[in-house]
Amino acid sequence: MPVESGVFCRSGILILHSLIDSRYHTVSINRKETFRKNFTRMNSLLKSLGDYMKIEMKNIRKSFGSNDVLKDVTLSVQGGEICALLGENGAGKSTLMNILGGVIPMDSGSILIDEKEVDFETPVDSQEAGIAFIHQELNLINDLPIYENMFLGREIKTKKGSLDLKQMYDKTAEIFKQMNVDLDPGRMVRDLDASYKQIVEICRAMMTNASIIIMDEPTTSLTDTEIERVFAMMKTLKENNVGIIFISHKLNEVKEICNRYIVLRDGNLVSVGNVSDVTKKDLASYMVGFDVRTESLRRVAGNEEVGNEILRVEGLTDSRHFRDINFSIRAGEIVGITGLLGDGRSELFQAIFGADHYETGKIFLEGKEVTIKSTSQAIKKGIAYLPRNRKENAILKDMDIIENASVVTWSMFSKRGVIDSSRHRKLFEEQRDSLRIKMGDMTDSITSLSGGNQQKVVLSKWLAANPKVLILDNPTQGVDVGAKEDIYDIILKLADENIAIIVLSSEAQEIIRVCDRALVMYHGVIQGEVRDEMMNEQTIMRLATGGELGEEKGVHQL
Amino acid sequence: MIPNKQPNLENASPGKKTFVGWFKHKWSNDPLFSILIALIIMVILQTLTLGFDYNSFGEWFQAWTNNWINILRNNAGVGIVALGMTFVIMTGGIDLSVGSTLVITGAFAMYLLDTGAQGILSAVGITGVPAIILTIILVLAFGYMLGALIGVSITKGMVPPFIATLGAMMIFRSVTQHFAQGYNTKVPVEFLQISSFKIGNLMIMPIIYWAIIACILYYVSKRTTFGRQIIAVGSNERAAKLSGVNINKVKLRVYALMGLLVSVAAIIQVSRIGSMDFSNAGRGMEMDAIAAAVVGGTNMLGGRGYILGTVYGMLIIAVMNNLLNLFGVPPFLREAFKGVIVIVAVLLQRKEKTA
Structure with missing residues (x-):
């Protein structure tokens, strides 16, 4: 009876799932046939430690409209190595990986697996060739136990046609044992923390006989101990001759786990090599390039007449997103806040704006302490917040x-x-x-x-x-070049009108060009403040990836 | 009329000058146009069905008008409720409790009014016109409060609107039936005048209430902060919140308004018949109200909705009921026609959007 009711629930969820991801629907039959074969192949793969796969991507080009995203990129990755794929936002990393994963087609170029040319038209082609793509948003169903998630879309069935739950459970347990994962296959996915979900995804990829796994920023939402867990898993895979392409912004992690690196900038491959041969500083400068600083829009130093303090924040903490935030902003100032994905800057300013809550800390407006519980209160007090992701957060x-x-x-x-x-x-x-x-x-x-x-x-x-304080969260997101310049002009003009302006942006370029000074955040804390000649991409990138400022001059600690 | 044959630059822009062009323009740009056309077709059909078998034009007109007054009066209550439902759906919510709220506020009105032993107001010595005025005020306040209560559970309690109002639907009717079943009231005759007062020999008071409320709500939806904030909340709740709209306050007021409008419908119903059948009154009212709103172009996902459209939608459903009646379609089959109309209306609107 429980088995049958399980089938009922399963089929309902399966329909849902196939709606979300119709590829399961179309290939499930094919998959079921090949599954057993794959499973045994994987076992032999794990045991033999012999041959490993080599992927080469040659002369890859891709453009979206007039925008050349990839300009003749050639690279190779092989089993048994963890290769970091580095680059700023918009450098072409995800486009390149989406081509390898069969999600989008390339304009020209070729992909070779073990010296044989392949053609990926759909994600399924790529998967069957042994490439698994683990996206940032995990593809697990929270309401099913682990072992059923492991077999989504290629369920094992009994002769009667109902799900063979026992066999699925046993096979999952077997894989976990081989991968040194201490996890009960019967647990519900919703009860797992983010790192174990990541691990379940990896195990599922292994089950499809993956020889190369692409991991797109797997650590952004993980805590330090969870990261260690995922890294341990990655090392096991490496020992088993599986290749991993690790996309990350965090250079600390790259130094720790990767043995090779590939850096992309503006669609070009700028550097390839062994991680042990370079420093974090080198990597950061490869990512941004040396001559990136274009003409600054900032008002000439010395001519800056900033007014009184408008907004001051003391010890603002929300344990999930940001901790012990202190800063103060004066009228007429333009302050940049930057960092990488997961730095908590949006959450911080949404809390100041009253859209989210914070646990402890104080907010002062024009010297007086205020408590802001709602956005309408914040607006009445003179705070304005232009949110990121215009379509979801701003457009009616x-x-x-x-x-x-x-x-x-x-x-x-x-x-x-x-x-x-x-x-x-x-x-x-x-x-x-x-x-x-x-x-x-x-x-x-x-x-x-x-x-x-x-x-x-x-x-x-x-x-x-x-407003007295204008918070702009990613103000030039999804905006063309001309409008971008217009918005910069507007920001400068408003600052001249004595509005305190805060620009949140992940583009260091933008911060450098527009802001008087910048706070760099890393994992929910302000890692440092930069201004004047210290406000350059290298320094910002170093702080944003968890580095320290050191004793260089021009540093202003709060 | 012969179209101007001289080359006219203004004519180069598509539509507007020729009838077909104008029609096409309206059809694809005015969301209420297709609904209005549908209504006009239904009215023509209904007029034809009514026939012209009369001695004089005056007599035919008399019959036609009487038929229409009947239609409108019978649907005034649901029509008023549908207006509130439009607002509720525009915020992205739904209210299933309206039928039960109608019964509980109706029962409350009857207890207040009763001139017999159980009457509350007569017991404290208030009778006559003051009692009636007080009853109206208290019943409206009661309806508003019940709606606000639902609103609080949805906003503060974070209960999904479907669940909160489903619960309220069960609670209100059950409580009313338990305490008031078999209760016979003597409602004062003056109270019955609320609905049955005749203007020039026509019993059209409920229609007038409906029209007045529709006008007020039309103005509210177009011109007031509250009305536009409803659309903002339904269109993009997150964006509305980040624009300083107090989304909880807006939602709470929408459900409270819904309760208030239901209590108006309850007063109309009690004053029309002088009593209320607690187990059957208002059954299915929520579905009729939702159907009217949907036929009138309201988007079930929130954001889009038209008070005028809901009036058209209500009329379409009412005229269709009347037509089925005139054709002699068996009662059990009528619901099916209603269902078809709702689905066809939404299909039409969809086509419009993609075109």
């Missing part, structure tokens, strides 16, 4: 341009609850001209605008509220 897709530009100030301008639309219109007309928003009619849908103009509309709604 069912509303028109003028409404998107006035949502913040509706209640401010209204008389007895009635919207003062003429005032909104007048204000927006001024802003349309000063922000140079290219648009048709005010009552056109917001989605009719380009990304840059949408962002300007979102910005205009905050300017309408007359």
